[in-house]
Amino acid sequence: MPTSPTAAPRLHHGIALLPASAPHDGRTPLLRTGNRSIRRSRTILERRPRRRTTLAASLAAVTALLVGGAAPPPATTGATAPAALPIRLDPGYQQQPFEGWGTSLAWFAHVTGGWPDARRNRLADALYSADGLGFTVARYNIGGGDSPETEPYMRAGAAVPGHWKRPGPETPDWWDPENPEHWDPYADGNQRWWLKAAKSRGADTFEAFSNSPPYFMTRSGLVSGAANPADDNLRSDQYERFAAYLAGALRRVQNATGVTFDSVSPVNEPGTDYWRAGGRQEGSHWAPDSQAHMITALRAELDRTGLRTRVAAMDETNPDMFRADWDRYGDSARAAVGRLNTHTYGTNGRSGARDIAKGAHTPLWMSEVDLGGTVPQSFTDMRPALDLADRITDDLTRLEPRAWVLWQAVEDHENMSPAHENSNWGLIQTDFTPADAAREPLRKNKKYWAMAQYSRFIRPGARVITTDDDNTLAAIRPGGRGAVVVHTNATGSARTITLDLSGFRTVSPSPVRRYTTDASRNVHREPDVSTAGSHLTVTLDPGSVTTLVIPGASGVNPAATTVPSAAPRLLVNDHSGLALTAAPAEGGGPLVQHAPDRPDTAQQWVFTRSLPGDWSSTATYRVTNVGNGKALAVAGDTLTLAPPGPSPGQRWMLSTSGDGHITLINGVTGALLDVTGASTDDGAPIGVHRPTTGDNQSWTLPAEHRPPPARREANRRVRSG
Structure with missing residues (x-):
């Protein structure tokens, strides 16, 4: 158990908050990546411009x-209400129907899965039973595993065992995935116990994920990252072997526990530069091309071995990085992805991840996040709970994830104490190195109860x-x-x-x-x-x-919903304030932007739902111009107008967070309606472009012309050129 009075920085997936007692400017938390201390501005949430209190x-x-x-x-007595x-x-x-709430099992499951029955069952009840949080999702960590000769260096619980077994002296490339003697059939029994415990309490959605390849496939010889954290740690000749390792571990854990993994994620927060050899947890950098190679290699191996498990990707640390990675993937890598995963340790770009998932017709998860809060360790202070509630509400509204998964619901109490991080990670805190596990307290903080306000009532299948x-x-x-x-x-x-x-x-x-x-x-x-x-x-x-x-x-009252009906509407761009206009044939391009003019039929658009009564967020519409009777369509990469018909290129999905702003996503290409070059010029052309989260891809549908609602999102990306 750590006893040093010096507070250890928390390097969790790249954001290592120093203890609350550490000096800072009162505005931004002091964070540490690897051995570098930096000032990182507090996350600016993508916010919906809503009514606020006085x-x-x-x-x-x-x-x-x-x-x-x-x-x-409380409010001052006698104040005007x-x-x-x-x-x-x-x-x-x-x-789309919600799949559930859950948690990653690392690292707490590796620790507590070996505790006495009464204690570990009490923890499992707190997370997965109906009287607890009612979680239905569990993410299992396939550990890479360092060499037996490596001196232990990781934080408590983080050294998740690998599934390989070295039966004799180490030789170059000794591991053969086809040799049963090179596998440990009993590896990671503590996490396996948790899988069975979660399933027995009603969990029905399981995902496996990897933080690092085994040590013998890495460049550094360590599962904590490369010597240079900006370098990939997987050796260039090891993609197929690592794919075989993941598929083999997956199959063995399924057979041993009776759970069926719905998906497997081969890389975790790959684009960051804080996975460093000798760090306190597993991690590995992956360049976008390397991610794509790994995804296709794993899909091929799963197919070869008869596993229908979906490949999930790419578990990036925030939606902006998720989008940047996805933009670099080729068609084969994108086709191999069966679920899209993003974390929300940063929150800018959530609408972009949402629209990428819709355009790819692929489900999206918020697969990992937690908040330590800005106050010292406390089990009664509501502020960390209120922060968590805010993150849940914003994530579900702006990102539209099918599941929302906490990093690890159980944290190391000693590491969270004032002598160390002095923080509020986790919903329950218990010592990971207890003197007596049978008597170790299980301490629920206010975040636990705030989580229950959501997870007990918004259940799988809810919309x-x-x-x-x-x-x-x-x-x-x-x-x-x-x-x-x-x-x-x-x-x-x-x-x-x-x-x-x-x-x-x-x-x-x-x-x-x-x-x-x-x-x-x-x-x-x-x-x-x-x-x-x-x-x-x-x-x-x-x-x-x-x-x-x-x-x-x-039910739904069509007269009261804000989604478009048969009434003609203007489409006003949020960046330029100008309206989508069907240009005359002699004008060159078929679609431009002009100053809004409500009576002008060239600016009037009718939304016709493809399936009457489909109120889903993936419903498709035909968008028809009143003036010429033609429909918005995409042919190849070009936006055009065409006679209304059954062409898939005329189908558009609408995304909104309820704030009066929408994006329009083509149902075939996944491209968004876009003011070319983010121009604010009258007469500038309108086209389509991949999601960027820029205001030039965001529109309002005023019933009558008025200035579009103000945007609150401080860090929206605007594409130029």
Whole structure:
């Protein structure tokens, strides 16, 4: 157990927060990558420009957070109560069925899977049982494994065993995947126990992932990375052998545990430069071309050995890097990917990852993240919980992932203590090197209970829908009857909200269940509330996360949804403020942008849903110009107008986070409607381009012309040239 009074920096997937006691400027956390300390600006979230609370309430929240304590203080007695905050729910835009919540098993499973039955079962219940968090997803780490001759150097739990066995003295390229004696059939028993424990409690979605190849396939001879962290660590002649290793380990773990892996991810946060030989965890850099090579090699090996497991890629550290990697992949690598994975340790570019997945017709996961928070280790402070709730709500709204997976739900309490990182990673903290595992406490923090506000109520099969508020996540329950709303009030004042439920076809009167987590309560059942017609008004306590279960809401009211209907609409570009216009034939290009002119039929567009009643976020539309009767179409890489017909090139998907802004994705090519060169010139051509997250690919559909809503996203990418 670490005993040094010097706080050890946390290098977790490239972001190593120094302890809360470390000096910093009060604005940006001091982070460490490898042996270099740097100042990295705090993540700027992609935000939806929504209605916010009053300035006074916001200032109260800031004051409360700066003062500290378990929760923000209540509002001043006698203050004028603010008007209720209206929040609209729109079931006319329904994400694909949610697959579930979960956690990666490394490193805690490698530690706790060998604990006494009572202790490890209690932990498994806390994460996977219906009375716990109800997780249904488990990500299993296929360890690479260092040489037996290497002195241990990794953090507690991080040295996940490899599946190889060296039966004799080491010789060059001794390992033969076809030789049964070169495999350890009992490797990694502790993680295997967790797979079976999760399955027995209802988990039904399993993914395997790798952080590093085995030591004997690497350039450095270590699974922690190359000597130069910007270099690939897999030797150039080892792609097929590493693919055989992953496929062989996958098959052996499946046979030993009875679980079936739905997917396997061969690379993890590959584009970063913080995997360094001698680091405290497994990791490996992969250039985009190397990623593509590994993905196709693994797909070929899985096919060769009869495994239908999907290849997941590329588990990049943030959506912007995910998009940059994907742009470098060729057709064969893209075709080999059966699931797209991104982490959200940084959050810019989520809309780009979303639209890439839609255009590729490939499911997308948020496959890893956690937040340590900006306060010292605490099990009662709500601030880390409120931060986590904010990340969940934003990820599900902007990214549209089919699953949301925590890094590791159980963290090393000793490493999180004031003597070390002094932070709040994990939902439960317990010592990874305990004196007596049978008596070691399992300490749930407030993040655990905030997680439960989501995972217990938004279940697999639910469909997330849009809202027009930053702090509100809503979903239709499995089967389509009933809705769940989770609202975070991070301010220091009580907040009254009024939910507008008119977007539902019916809202039958029935008790609305309410559950709250705050400084003194943990998913506590509060008195039921009732709808009043198509509205629900409720007051929420300061510093709280509240879940509302509305059983009587169902169906879609087409007249109240914000998705386009048969009425002609303008398409106004968010970057230029100019409208999509069908140019006269003698004008050269068929589509340009001009100053919005509502009566001009060349600027009027009708959206016709391909399948009436399809309210999914992947529904396709034909977009027809009122003036000439022709439809937007893509032929090859060219945007054009064509007579309306069944051509797939005339099918467009619409993406939105509920903020009044949309992107239009061609259903065949995956390219987005785009102002060429991000031009703001009147008459500039309109075309299509791969997703960039630039405002020149973002549009509004005003019913009547008015300036497009302001964008809050501070770091949006705008393509030039």
